[in-house]
Amino acid sequence: QVAVSASALVKEYGTGESATRALDGIDVQIFQRQFTAIMGPSGSGKSTLLHCLAALDGPTSGEVRFGTDDLARLSDNKLTRLRRERVGFIFQGFNLVPTLTARENILLPLAMAGRKPDTHWFDQIIDAVGLADRLHHRPAQLSGGQQQRVACARALVARPEVIFADEPTGNLDSVAGGQVLGLLRQAVDDFGQTVVMVTHDAAAAGHTDRVVFLSDGRIVGEMGHPTAAGVL
Numbered sequence: 001q002v003a004v005s006a007s008a009l010v011k012e013y014g015t016g017e018s019a020t021r022a023l024d025g026i027d028v029q030i031f032q033r034q035f036t037a038i039m040g041p042s043g044s045g046k047s048t049l050l051h052c053l054a055a056l057d058g059p060t061s062g063e064v065r066f067g068t069d070d071l072a073r074l075s076d077n078k079l080t081r082l083r084r085e086r087v088g089f090i091f092q093g094f095n096l097v098p099t100l101t102a103r104e105n106i107l108l109p110l111a112m113a114g115r116k117p118d119t120h121w122f123d124q125i126i127d128a129v130g131l132a133d134r135l136h137h138r139p140a141q142l143s144g145g146q147q148q149r150v151a152c153a154r155a156l157v158a159r160p161e162v163i164f165a166d167e168p169t170g171n172l173d174s175v176a177g178g179q180v181l182g183l184l185r186q187a188v189d190d191f192g193q194t195v196v197m198v199t200h201d202a203a204a205a206g207h208t209d210r211v212v213f214l215s216d217g218r219i220v221g222e223m224g225h226p227t228a229a230g231v232l
């Protein structure tokens, strides 16, 4: 089944003479329970595509569907709920709240949705991210790798259908990067979630089921199988 799809997706920044066409007619289907990587040179539109698929940014034209929902037809309330309840986003700069502890940061999406944490689930995630002894630290007291793992745990905790990750290993050494990729892999294999990751790193892409290549806002190639898992 298709988790998210785009058809004839165009995204321009600015208007008139100075407009930049970041996405120039993207057709793509992201399948459920798959780990998909989006690769391409800097400026090719990877982050923009991720933001559009995650309903964080609206297209200039074309259509994005989340499951069967056409995003353009959702009310603002429904869009907000979709972002909160069905989407997890791991930002490049981690986006942790500096005044909150690791534990509070991780539980923030649940708190915002007015949901109580499932203690067993929380413990399982903390175990997987290896942060049990860092829960009461604030972001500034954590290494880059630990901060990124907090961001991953935060994206996992509300069990969103789809996790979008923008260069999740970008600032990490290979050990910490491997841990983060392992977690995302686990989200797919053990927790049945769907993961879409932007990366520059061919080694990172090796953990995925499928790689989609972008250049100048277009899809120029693809590796792996669009529906079967574990092919790469």
Ligand code: ADP
Binding pocket: 013, 014, 020, 021, 022, 040, 041, 042, 043, 044, 045, 046, 047, 048, 049
């Ligand atoms: P990538 O993630 O592959 O590096 P981006 O999606 O960030 O590519 O950017 C694609 C193009 O759109 C680039 O030319 C970039 O400069 C431009 N762009 C991205 N975000 C903005 C923005 N907020 N305003 C103007 N131009 C932007």
Ligand code: ADP
Binding pocket: 042, 043, 047, 166
């Ligand atoms: P990436 O490293 O994924 O390519 P960027 O560094 O291009 O991401 O973008 C980081 C932020 O800056 C994003 O919020 C993006 O929208 C914004 N941005 C990127 N290019 C431009 C631009 N040319 N003008 C204004 N904002 C931009």
